[in-house]
Amino acid sequence: MYVSLYRQWRPQNFDEFVGQEHIVRTLTHALEQGRTTHAYLFCGPRGTGKTTTARILAKALNCHDRKGAKPCGKCSSCQQITDGNSLDVFEIDGASNRGIDEIRNLLEKVHFAPGEGRFKIYIIDEVHMLTNEAFNALLKTLEEPPGHVVFIFATTEAHKLPATIISRCQRFDFRRFSLSEITDSLEKMIASENRTAEPAALAIIAEHADGGMRDAQSLLDQCLVFSSGILKASDVQEVLGIIDRRTYIDLGQFLVARDMQAAFVQIEQLNAMGKDLQQFARGAVSFFRDLLFFQTLKSAPSDAYPESERADMRMLAQNLAPDVIVAALDAFIHVEREAKDLGDARLALQLAEARLFVRQHDSLGSDGRSDGSTALASAPAASAPVASRKSAKSAKSAKSAAADMPAAASTTQSATATHMSPAMPVISLNEIRDQWPAIMEMLKRERISLQAFALEARVVGLEGNVLKLGFEEKYALHRDKVQSENKLVEQVIHKVTGVPLQINCVLLSETGKVDTSSGNTSWQGEPAVKAALDVFGGEVKQSGTGKDGRGGNKK
Ligand SMILES: [Zn+2]
The missing domain is CATH 1.20.272.10 (Zinc Finger, Delta Prime; domain 3)
Structure with a gap:
């Protein structure tokens, strides 16, 4: 049977761990000195080793033949934890067991002594998903835990946990794996499979995994199945659907x-x-x-x-x-x-x-x-x-x-x-366009009904201090509405841009005529504009950044 790379390479001991040195060191010392605590909180992004660490810690705590911090991996307790059938280790997923009943069931026998091991260990993954009632039930046990109980909570979103829970746990923050940590471990895996890969191929996988070792490993798995011989960057791109x-x-x-x-x-x-x-x-x-x-x-x-x-x-x-x-x-x-x-x-x-x-x-x-x-x-x-x-x-x-x-x-x-004459606005059409979303946002807060009409407006020109807003023919009603409320719109524009402008709402079909008459269509022949026209099938409408629009700013 094929065992995925991720499971094959899942560390069974702290010394097999890649990265997270600060966490490994602290836990190792605690185990060696017998100073473990009764509640741990493992926080961090997905695939950074939280549940793996929880299982190693559980094994180490209950191992019958531990050397220092290292569980033997052979005794009955270690074996049962590896196989997932230990009677003393309870592992649940907070996302699918989030209610108070599930937590009560879980904690029902918390006061009974463990069967075989020294501790009863409760691993709750994605603990932030629990309901408030469930947290309260948990908190009662957490406040006065029996000496034989250890909780290990794992979460990707620690900020969603009640402070009362966090304050009773020893917290460890797992960080994303660095690109080189990921590529190093991918290299080891690929060598163990008797395969080779272009460095760029592994680098792409590592980057795509976004700091998650598990994602990186399962991606490598997919890529190896997909390709034969040397794993190339192009293979990885194809598997990921990445564009070269x-x-x-x-x-x-x-x-x-x-x-x-x-x-x-x-x-x-x-x-x-x-x-x-x-x-x-x-x-x-x-x-x-x-x-x-x-x-x-x-x-x-x-x-x-x-x-x-x-x-x-x-x-x-x-x-x-x-x-x-x-x-x-x-x-x-x-x-x-x-x-x-x-x-x-x-x-x-x-x-x-x-x-x-x-x-x-x-x-x-x-x-x-x-x-x-x-x-x-x-x-x-x-x-x-x-x-x-x-x-x-x-x-x-x-x-x-x-x-x-x-x-x-x-x-x-x-x-x-x-x-510059002081009365003239100091702003370009592009600056107004850049700030248009902010203008719409503020207008929405001022009067949402008006903003709904203004959304159809296009900033088409700036002549002197008159900002021309264009509406398509079918939005004539919108044009009328915005023009009739021009004072409010102008106030908002002033607040956002800091420049006092008047607005002139026009139908786009009209601006075409107006601007053609001004005779300034010199940029119609520009390659960028021409290409746009070819693609969208349109005609040039003066945007106002030409001589006329800008001329108003100069003496
Ligand atoms: Zn053992």
Whole structure:
């Protein structure tokens, strides 16, 4: 019969334990010195060894032939605990035995002496699931425990336990296993199976297990069954349904090149390959988080990145402005919810990427002028062709551009400040868009009925101190409602942004006409916008970040 790696490798003794040294040391000393207590609380994330430790402790307490802290593993008591049929060790799951009756049953014979061992040991897993009545019943025994009773509680959510319980226990906090602890133990296992694995394969498993040894081991189990010969990173990716990191690096490079067309082709390819696009979005979140790490710490966040990928990550970290990376994180985080709302994961992903690319375009300004540090940081780098991304020259130019940035940015700022008329709002359309969710949130608190109408509004333009809100034709009623309550909406906008603005609610069909007449459609030809139009089949509607919208801010 096949025994899973996890069960094969489950430690039977404290000295077989990986990690959690602080806990192992304390328990070992207590056992050696006969200073064990009657109630333990093991807290920590899943798969960090809480119940394993509880069973070793139970064995050690009742072993007939213990050496120091080490249970013999052979005596009748040890055997029975291993087989799960000891009459002195009661192990229950708090999640499925949460009521007072179950706890009363469990404690019914608590005052009778143990049968064979020295102690009656009660292991309650997920103890936070117990009802209040059950806790109270437990507390009575816990307050005056018979000398032969030991409680071991395990929980993933210690904060849900009553303080009265916590205060009567000796508490141990189990931490997540580090990536290297997990990969080390995976290496041992794989060697014992006479198999080999690429280091990157084990690193991916370790990372995916999120600090849980049990998850890591059962994942390895699955992967070994799936593959034969050397376990490759690509095997693991396939088992986990993970999308190859190369795909994300490509996406990062499309962002550097502002090539939205390529990004959209990539989505189509993933879709055609039958990849789960929501999973792709989740992967993108961790990728851009890691990229932020690279950028701030100048090093890899984990050993899951082989050297070849690190070089690409460094390149991306140098060439993408921090706020672009944060915007990417923000965009991909919302894909899952939006996919649910729209009932279409592909559309949700396209929307997220379109916003990201168009936003990048907006931050540069329609006529190529930069409107702040964002564009200053990303524009020179973006003009470096992707094909030559590895050349020392482009890296150098990106660096020198970054070095020039603070001075340039402060010059721009002071120049803007002196030229700015005090009556004019000091805010960009993008800043308003960024704060729009906060504005909606506050409006909801002020008057939820009005917010329901305002939710259909799109921030389409800013001219002087007039913020233009667009509504689709079918939401004409919403437009009227919001416009009629403009004072309240304006107050909320003022409170959130700190800038006094008036609102002008229009139907989107009207803005098209208005803005075409202004003749400013210069960015219709921009690649990012063009790609968006191709995909969504629309026409350009002035967003207000063009010359007209911005012109109002200048003298
Ligand atoms: Zn024993």
